[in-house]
Amino acid sequence: MxxxxxxxxxxxxxxxxxxxxxxxxxxxxxxxLVWVALSIDPAPPRSITLATGAPGGAYDAAGRRIASFLESEGVTVELVPTAGSAENINRLMARTADVAIVQGGVGAELAPMGRLESLGALFYEPLWVFTAAGNPVGDIRDLAGMRIAAGDVGSGTRVLLSALFELNGVDDAIWVEEAGSAAAAALRTGNADVAAFMTSPDRAYIRDLVADPAISVMQMERGPAYVRLLPYLSTVTLHEGVLDPATNIPEQDVHLIAAAAVTVVQADLHPAIQSLILQAMHEDFQGGTVLSAPAEFPNRHLVTFDLSNEAERYFDRGGPAFLQRYLPFWAANLVDRIxxxxxxxxxxxxxxxxxxxxxxxxxxxxxxxxxxxxxxxxxxxxxxxxxxxxxxxxxxxxxxxxxxxxxxxxxxxxxxxxxxxxxxxxxxxxxxxxxxxxxxxx
Incomplete structure (x- = not known):
């Protein structure tokens, strides 16, 4: 010195x-240069808003799992319950939500605008169409003129059924605004001819309907045709006995079509937050289900909106960036910015x-x-x-x-x-x- x-x-x-x-x-x-760097690459936000779905539903559960992961990394998540996918898309477009869980196919007309992007699909959501056993249906065309309990206007179930009705020339279906267990009850009491759902077979009312000998579930035999016409759909099979091997529920393979629940974000959502959500998706949704094989999800293909650049890199790497594998979120982000x-x-x-x-x-x-x-x-x-x-x-x-x-x-x-x-x-x-x-x- x-x-x-x-x-x-x-x-x-x-x-x-x-x-x-x-x-x-x-x-x-x-x-x-510090000022320019901070202006060009600002720090990720400390809180985000995530639009989910009906309380107690599959989207609500998925949102809570993602929020739990983010909050463990120091990011606060405000969960917003909604009426379903259509409202979630509207919230994203109005910028009252940063992230939303949306049924594949919903909002497809907005994809070319580039304002919204996908981080990938989380899980399959099969379309279930139940009728009384004495009034079975074999195809979408058979639903013409029936009273269909399929949730409120804007629900994912009604959006998909409407698209299928348009393909099949069905224009006289009567909507009954009941959803979930209420729709199942409407079918059993005769207040509806059909109960339709877009949800996981894990739901108790779905298991009960599949097991009920007085109820018939429609086999989607023309599923491959619908997948060709609506590319966001997939064909899935609920195998015989998979819900309850002891009582052999279901008694035969059930052929279904399914959309996927997709994580959709604002295109300008900070890449570090996107990466954190992708890590949450990978941690919580990569296990297999009765409809999907292990590691089938998160899925980069079953999306309506283009994958974000961050999601593309994440899937190409097969996981988070090097620093994010070994450092806490905020430390990794700081090193990246430096x-x-x-x-x-x-x-x-x-x-x-x-x-x-x-x-x-x-x-x-x-x-x-x-x-x-x-x-x-x-x-x-x-x-x-x-x-x-x-x-x-x-x-x-x-x-x-x-x-x-x-x-x-x-x-x-x-x-x-x-x-x-x-x-x-x-x-x-x-x-x-x-x-x-x-x-x-x-």
């Missing part, structure tokens, strides 16, 4: 200004660093030349015509010059020049002594 202070004191005013100016320029550039900043900072400051050594060497040469200039002036003072030299004063100045040269801190590559300078100082000193002696003798 003392050595650095000594070196600083030995610098000339010009040198101090140059070095201070260079440091100031570096600091200013760094501050500007790294993004470091590249332009180093790029812009590198020329300064590269030019520093030549500037330093030039400064040393300049100081040595300055000492030679002072030495030359002292020598000329001895032989100035018409003046009597002040020999003691000249020797005192020479002594000061000699002391300054000895205190110079220079790299070893300059030692030869310093020693040559000291030799020349001794030469001029001897010259002054000789001239002073000659002056006294005359």
């Amino acid at each position: 003392n050595s650095l202070i000594a070196r600083w004191k030995n610098l000339s005013l010009t040198e101090k200004v140059m070095w201070s100016g260079g440091s100031l320029v570096s600091v200013v550039i760094t501050v500007i 790294w993004i900043l470091a590249i332009p900072v180093v790029t812009l400051l590198f020329p300064l660093f590269k030019s520093a050594p030549p500037i330093y060497l030039w400064q040393i040469h300049r100081r040595i030349k300055r000492y030679y200039r002072d030495l030359r002036l002292l020598e000329q003072s001895v032989f100035r015509e018409g003046e009597t030299p002040d020999y003691p004063g000249l020797l005192a100045q020479l002594s000061t010059l000699q002391s300054d040269v000895r205190k110079m801190n220079v790299p070893w590559t300059f030692f030869d020049e310093v020693y040559v300078l000291q030799t020349h100082i001794v030469y001029v000193e001897q010259l002054i002594w000789n001239e002073a002696k000659a002056k006294r003798e005359t």
Whole structure:
């Protein structure tokens, strides 16, 4: 530290200004780059809003699982219960939700706008169509004119059934606005001819309807055709006995069509938050179900909206980025942002660093030349015509010059020049002594 202070004191005013100016320029550039980096890549939000579905439903449960994961990483999630997928899309478009769980196919007309993107599908949602056993149906066309309990306007079930009705030319279905267990009850009491649902077979009322001999479930024999016509659909099979092997429920394979529950986000949602949601999806939904094999979900293909860039990278890597695998969320994000900043900072400051050594060497040469200039002036003072030299004063100045040269801190590559300078100082000193002696003798 003392050595650095000594070196600083030995610098000339010009040198101090140059070095201070260079440091100031570096600091200013760094501050500007920090500001630019923070503006271009702001920190992820501390809280988000997630639109789910009806309380107690599959979307509500999925939203809670995702929220639990995010909150364990320090991100607060406000869960918003809704009437279903149509409302969720409306909330996304109105920006009253950042994320929503949406049935595949809902909002498809908005996909070209590019405002919404997908992070992938979470699980299958098969379409269940139940009727009384004495009034079985074998195809969507058979539902014409029937009273159908399929939830409220905007529910995913009604959206899909409406699309299927349009394909099949059915335009006289009568909607009964009952959903869930209430729709099942309406079927049993005769207040509805059909009860339709888009939900997991894990729901208790679905299991009860499948097991009830008085109820018939429609086999979707033309499922492959519907998948071709509506690409967001898939065919799935509920295998014989899978719900209850002991009582063999169902008694035969049930062929269904299914959409997928998809995580949809604002296109400008911070990539770090998107990555965190993807990790939650991977952790909570990769296990198999009675309808899907292990690792079939999260799924990048069963989506209506384009995958976000972050989701594309996530699926291509097969998981989160390297830092996010080993660091807490906020630490990994901070390192990422610093790294993004470091590249332009180093790029812009590198020329300064590269030019520093030549500037330093030039400064040393300049100081040595300055000492030679002072030495030359002292020598000329001895032989100035018409003046009597002040020999003691000249020797005192020479002594000061000699002391300054000895205190110079220079790299070893300059030692030869310093020693040559000291030799020349001794030469001029001897010259002054000789001239002073000659002056006294005359």
